[in-house]
Amino acid sequence: MLRIAINGYGRIGRSVLRALYENGHRDHFHVVAINELSDIDTMSYLTRYDTTHGRFPRPVNVEGNCLIIGDDSIQCFSCVEPNDLNWAELNVDMVLECSGSFSERERAQAYLDAGIPRLLMSQPAAADMDATIVYGFNQADIRTDHTIVSAASCTTNCLIPILDTLSTFAGVEHGVTQTIHSAMNDQPVIDSYHTKDLRLTRAALSSIIPVDTGLSRGISRLMPELEGKIGCNAVRVPTLNVSVIDLVIRTQRNVTKNEINQALQEAATLKYLGLMGFTQEPHASVDFNHDPRSVIIDGTQTQVIDGRMVKLLCWFDNEWGYANRMLDVAKHWADLISH
Numbered sequence: 001m002l003r004i005a006i007n008g009y010g011r012i013g014r015s016v017l018r019a020l021y022e023n024g025h026r027d028h029f030h031v032v033a034i035n036e037l038s039d040i041d042t043m044s045y046l047t048r049y050d051t052t053h054g055r056f057p058r059p060v061n062v063e064g065n066c067l068i069i070g071d072d073s074i075q076c077f078s079c080v081e082p083n084d085l086n087w088a089e090l091n092v093d094m095v096l097e098c099s100g101s102f103s104e105r106e107r108a109q110a111y112l113d114a115g116i117p118r119l120l121m122s123q124p125a126a127a128d129m130d131a132t133i134v135y136g137f138n139q140a141d142i143r144t145d146h147t148i149v150s151a152a153s154c155t156t157n158c159l160i161p162i163l164d165t166l167s168t169f170a171g172v173e174h175g176v177t178q179t180i181h182s183a184m185n186d187q188p189v190i191d192s193y194h195t196k197d198l199r200l201t202r203a204a205l206s207s208i209i210p211v212d213t214g215l216s217r218g219i220s221r222l223m224p225e226l227e228g229k230i231g232c233n234a235v236r237v238p239t240l241n242v243s244v245i246d247l248v249i250r251t252q253r254n255v256t257k258n259e260i261n262q263a264l265q266e267a268a269t270l271k272y273l274g275l276m277g278f279t280q281e282p283h284a285s286v287d288f289n290h291d292p293r294s295v296i297i298d299g300t301q302t303q304v305i306d307g308r309m310v311k312l313l314c315w316f317d318n319e320w321g322y323a324n325r326m327l328d329v330a331k332h333w334a335d336l337i338s339h
């Protein structure tokens with residue numbers, strides 16, 4: 001069983017822990033420790049009650065500096081820097097880095113120096129990490145000698161299976177994406193200061209807010225043949241969870257709406273089974289809250305204009321889908337090491 005720790009117990013860190021108990025992953029992972037800047041009583045409270053995903057499926061208690069979940073005892077720490085904590089003493093096989101604070105290799109390396117053998121990051125990391133993995137697409141790229149791996153972004157996990165399917169079916173010439181993303185914790189409820197982005201000073205509940213996105217970089221890294229061919233924009237909207245990518249692609253050959261939907265439906269039942277969904281129901285975003293899949297294509301919104309311009313609507317639960325993919329990548333990596 002893999003001994004893991006979670007660093008950063010925010011939306012993704014807590015979703016990872018919950019997914020581990022809800023989706024049968026507890027058989028594969030033992031959570032030894034959580035490091036988060038908050039205090040343990042607040043961590044316990046936010047584990048038990050979650051506005052987006054509901055109550056935690058198991059009893060949660062606090063004993064000293066430990067979170068007690070059923071029979072499991074998880075040590076909790078509050079250290080800002082990796083070397084503030086004696087990680088080696090915890091005998092952890094892998095840290096799931098969910099704080100968003102260590103995207104540069106040099107910063108992430110501090111974990112390895114502090115005694116952690118492997119780090120799985122919850123964000124697209126700098127180019128010099130060992131691998132960027134979209135589970136279902138390229139997990140075979142992980143090697144046993146890798147030490148820092150990124151599970152890419154929620155948007156990359158949503159889009160790559162679609163681009164892969166379209167490339168195989170009709171060829172992708174170029175395209176554009178618009179991500180419509182739920183609010184996140186780097187936005188204030190009412191106007192406030194933000195160090196990196198003026199737009200992120202604006203009240204999350206009152207506006208549709210354009211934000212930077214690294215999705216083009218993510219696509220180029222995973223499908224280098226599409227480098228410079230997909231333009232990406234993103235906006236944040238005042239919803240709690242679930243996002244959607246509006247994708248427009250020019251294919252290399254003529255296609256019909258039915259053919260495209262059929263190809264995507266087939267991918268959802270074969271190569272991307274359990275990771276990609278396809279629906280023709282009249283959905284709203286809230287219907288995909290707590291959906292563990294990376295992407296669900298809304299076939300009712302598919303359009304083909306003039307033979308080669310394909311427009312798709314691709315839903316994803318940016319928290320729950322991504323947390324489940326992190327665990328999939330962690331398990332795949334662990335299996336590789338143990339064989």
Ligand SMILES: NC(=O)c1ccc[n+]([C@@H]2O[C@H](COP(=O)([O-])OP(=O)(O)OC[C@H]3O[C@@H](n4cnc5c(N)ncnc54)[C@H](OP(=O)(O)O)[C@@H]3O)[C@@H](O)[C@H]2O)c1
Pocket residue numbers: 007008009010011012013035036037038079080081098099100101122123153154184185186318319322
């Ligand atoms: N939310 C999503 O939909 C989503 C999806 C995919 C990937 N991601 C990525 O996952 C990362 C986390 O996102 P999130 O939405 O979970 O953010 P979040 O809710 O703000 O959680 C991050 C948590 O990490 C804590 N933290 C900050 N610095 C730390 C440190 N040095 N050591 C330990 N804990 C630290 C933060 O504490 P304080 O609040 O006290 O600073 C916060 O509780 C980001 O890189 C994000 O891009 C997010």
